[in-house]
Amino acid sequence: MYPDEPQASSLLVARRAGFGPGLLRDLIVAARPLQWQKNLLLYAAFVFSAGSAWAWREPEGWLPLLLLASAGFVLFNVISSGSYLVNDALDAEQDRMHPRKRLRPVAAGRITVQLAMSAGIVLVTGGVLLSFLLSWQFGLVALAYAALTATYSLLLKHLVIVDVLTIASGFGLRAVAGGVVIAVPISSWLVVCTLLGALYIAVAKRRQELTLSQAGHRDVLREYSLASLDQMSAVAGASAIVSYALYTVTAENLPDDNSMLLTLPFVLYGFFRYRLIAERYPERNADEMILSDAGMRVSVLLFAVTALLVLGFQR
Template sequence: MITALIQSMRPRQWSKNFFIFAGLLFTLDKYHPAADYAKTLAAFIIFCILSGAGYIVNDILDREQDRVHPSKCKRPIASGMLGPGAAWSFAALLVLAGTSASFMLDPAFGCVAIFYLALTLAYTTVLKQVVLLDVITVAAGFVLRAVAGTTVIGAIISPWLLICTILIALFISLAKRRDELESLREKAPDHRLCLAEYSVPFLDQLINITASSTIMAYALYTFFSQTGEEHPYLMATLPFVIYGIFRYILLVHKGKGAGSPELLIILDKPLLADIILWAAACAVIVALPGKL
């Protein structure tokens, strides 16, 4: 039972919550007391709890559709390992614990957490069945993670951070929809109604648009934002972003698991190495003002 409960929280997808660290990463040149690092880590844990609750509710409501999916049918609720009653109770406990902890950590952060829960519920019950709004809502969830990370340490929310976050999130979400269409084919609408409105050529166009926009937005950020002006060598991280996006597109077209981006990033060694090197380069450049 315990194993099924933990699995239902989808720990593999908690990597999405690393966006919470973005605010801290790009303000390393500012003074941060040790408490800020502890708060950011606590915020990450809280969002893992809250997102886990959201995943459970989603799997309860989608258990019938998940049973026709080649991989989602193995999830605890869809497979029958975990009953809906126990799942509902566990989700409620997680929401109570997560929201209580979020307001104890920081009231403003708690408000962002509540808004994230509301967005997750809207997505789970309605928006995920509405073409285009489904991927936009997922992207908005990533933006709220980034906002939560800056809010908890009292940092100023950069518009550039929000733009880059929503674009890369749209890119990943669209690639996931494409993978679902390719893997499920004629069964796709049975799993998700809005998939009937999508097509691979249409999604390829949107993927290309968001990929190009992401690269352009990040390039403009490194050149013209306040952070970019203070750290001109930040533009040296642009090749990592370009390679990462190109590599991801390559894997999408090879059918290498874009339906599970959290696993794709970990299992594809070149992509994982690129992300680590990008983060390390950003940290070094931003943390050493006047030197790099």
């Protein structure tokens, strides 16, 4: 027996077991860290409570709230990453037929279905349990979010219309979680605008999938048509924009001079720009559109800066 045979045999066993130098990298990719930007919604309640729950000139008031919101953001990242791993494990066979999803670590076979499922369950369970350490109310919202994503992966994503409504509800729970974790009143306007905006994005995502796969990747896509999705997108987008416009002039926690209307042009641009990119580049995900498109990045930045200035210095 040659001296290097045991080492070669060990490497072969390790590869068959799914272990290797790239495993950690593949797990990180499968956890989809780019999707964490969706959880930035947890900061919305903090931002829009400026002037009522805290003031810029009093760091002792806003710093603890910011830290709590950040802790909630991290925990939702853990839970959502676990949910993505579970979803990829359940959808591995279908994802192999998708032009882009087939490249994901689980669908490509770089991570076993068993490992993805186990890691996902550990992350979701751990994230929910740790959420109760912040407050029992936040823990319940985190539990509801985890239950919603699990139900979506197992059942709801196969039901036409219910699938996009479930995605939108997940964003709504993120917005609620942001208010609960810092213990500030949750604006109904915030929830409504979030739900409608998320519904607009979810419908656009279904349209992209239908355009790319011609309904072969997912059974529920056969229930949709480009015409119906365009109509749903128009309704959701218009409703979201009108709701936000009404929010800027009627919400009690905003300045009486209606200066929050200054943020409306950035919202309009963001919605129109997103639709334009989604149709032009159907292979791009929502997170890629926001991060890679200069127009989207600028509109989001200007919206955030303007909102903070209005809320922080005009109250």
